[in-house]
Amino acid sequence: MYDLTVELRPGREKCLYEQIYEYIRQEIREGKLRPGERLPSTRSLAEYLQISRSTASLAYDQLLAEGYIASQPYRGYYVCRMEELYRLDTGEESVAGEVEPGGARVPCVVDFSPTATDMSRFPFSVWRKINKNILSQGGGSLFVQGDAQGEYSLRETISRYLHSSRGVNCTPQQIIVGAGNDYLLLLLEKILGRHVRIAMENPTYKRAYQIFGSFAYEITTVDMDESGMTVSGLRQSDATAAYVMPSHQYPTGVLMPIGRRLELLKWANEAPGRYLIEDDYDSEFRYKGKPIPSLQASDTQGRVIYIGTFSKSIAPAIRVSYMVLPQDLLERYRQQCYFYSATVSRIDQKVLEEFIGEGYFERYLNKMRKCYKEKHDLLLEGLADFEADFRVTGENAGLHLLLTGRRGQTEDELIATALAQGVRVYGLSDSLVGKAEEQPGRTVLLGYGGLGLEDIKNGLALLRQAWL
């Protein structure tokens, strides 16, 4: 095993874990640590360098996240092979091979990931300060078991936030706080029961599709038009519930107009036991026009189950989502699910409550809206050159745009030619959940949330070389 003799300089401008991370990264880049080579365990590294294990872990985590190292079952941490670092992740090796037969692969320089977010402006010091205050103020009472639905005061805060920003009409009693959307959907399964036939758009948010698939739900895909899920398709589907993202459909970016929303609500009101599941996952980020109220805001009959998350608007690691239940489902939850205990610690809930309640969340959202708008505008401007060859859609909201080739290039070709220039773009067909209308796909997604302005300019220049 390699001997990692990092010269640590405590008290320098960089913290210890960063020094270790940079040292190892440099060793890998320079080939001193070779592909396949095993790294010491975090424990032995910690002992060797006389640091805490969590410092060692943080350094490894960073390297893992960036793909320099990998962890292997039963064996520990290994240095990645360089091909693995820059591997094309479409599952179709041949595509990349066709473009550059036998040639050296180009490292990915700009990654237009549609799921990445920008954490660089997060008010870490505020978060730390609140954390510290809550912990020093709370004492023992914070460590006892809390309300199964989530702390009442946090639910009050969320209901006010949802009302003012999303037009959602609900009481704190209707809100269930849970550790992520996936958990809330698991709980919803127990509330709705097993005999659900659920309609989804196609393409749609793949994880929700996978989760419904792991339930005993029958899934039916319904055609979309430029207003979102078609109600004629929904009627034909015989579904009892529909999963929709009316404010910003993923991945197409379609905004459902009020007319279609009212048609959907009418459908839901026509038979007992019909529900609309509204996933309002990134409604905070809209750049043009007024904010669009939620579908729930138009619901007068209690047919909408509203789900939202702080993982997108605050940070992916904040595992806090919320679900707003209509009254009849709230009764069922109380009868059938009261014994499921809370999944978010009281401390985390209190920190979040204060972060929102004291106005930090609003300020952060405004800052991020501005930050993402700047990236969005830069990308959109730059794509003007592509106008002759590509159609751009999905603008005005969210963290990605869609490009559809006008010259018959397939999605796979677009991905491969971009990657040959060191740019990663993503295929729309990743989000397809049934048969596609058009095969092969011709649309790619360009996410900008996680990129800096320079990266975007750089990426655009490379894409020009690749595609124009």
Added chain:
Amino acid sequence: MYDLTVELRPGREKCLYEQIYEYIRQEIREGKLRPGERLPSTRSLAEYLQISRSTASLAYDQLLAEGYIASQPYRGYYVCRMEELYRLDTGEESVAGEVEPGGARVPCVVDFSPTATDMSRFPFSVWRKINKNILSQGGGSLFVQGDAQGEYSLRETISRYLHSSRGVNCTPQQIIVGAGNDYLLLLLEKILGRHVRIAMENPTYKRAYQIFGSFAYEITTVDMDESGMTVSGLRQSDATAAYVMPSHQYPTGVLMPIGRRLELLKWANEAPGRYLIEDDYDSEFRYKGKPIPSLQASDTQGRVIYIGTFSKSIAPAIRVSYMVLPQDLLERYRQQCYFYSATVSRIDQKVLEEFIGEGYFERYLNKMRKCYKEKHDLLLEGLADFEADFRVTGENAGLHLLLTGRRGQTEDELIATALAQGVRVYGLSDSLVGKAEEQPGRTVLLGYGGLGLEDIKNGLALLRQAWL
């Protein structure tokens, strides 16, 4: 609405929320705040007193937890009626009535709750310090989405802890970290599939029974003897899985001997697809003899699903549990459930990792084992006087004892006569999940985890008056 003019003295020995809590409690006790009276919302209280909303919430939470106030749907916080505060919670009003017909109810002075734990010795300052270090050291990398199974380094730490303290044989790869046992059971349902016939002891841990009931599982109860679940009963039940607590059955306290464990493992090995779910919920607290290894430790064929939690051993608000999957189920998890994202924030995982990794957890456990043993011994000694009239069982481990009357008193009578002296004890039949062998029940539970030594002495004296 009442005007809560609390004279706050910042910087005094008591923190703000405690001052508010004590002020309101005093006002209620003195009748200045009357039953049914509405309290200001946390928001308006915060504005009025110029404090943060979380401080106001903490004060209300404490009052809620202690039963001075209640929150009502759509209306806010109210002062409880005194009868409500001290209400007999058996659902059979007549029992209490028979004992003291028309008489004034006696407040509950000592509550032998079997689920209460003692947080007074928790090293809050250490927890705060670790939290602070992690947050200041981690920066942005802590806020990105983590591994779905939980941070690898935390799983390493847990696997070492489980191996050394519980004899569990597993790799970090086999561990799934989740936000509480309930969530892990929801995930397990997706791994095991829906066609499970599960055997449970009777009485058993009620919440697990309720959760399995909310799945489509068929539940079958199997007879117990002094070694726990009988294997003849299990064979007759046609079950495909059995839920057991071999180290300390709840609520009976039975420790399953090695012979019975091997019989259970033999049963599991006799047909494919059979599993034993081992809930090792409070194995940390054993006062006599050597620590008992887990059932998983004896499993050579991968038939045991091991579940444990930090909610009992650290604090109820720490929503972190872990599940160890045998290899075949791990494969199924990876194929069928890989899309379920992590439910515990990375920050919380890192704090926990350091708390365990730096030895604080071990020290705390040792301290608590000593603390609980002292309470256990005091209660057991005091119960010597009851020997002629009661049989005491369930000693040597856990946080409660069982008393069975020898003179034919029913459980309901014991609860009511104790409450007439201001002592709350709990019926064994609360944990019955099918038909009881003996009706009516004659056994009560006395939990001591949450009581101080003086409370225990006081409670014993009152029980002597009630029962001897």
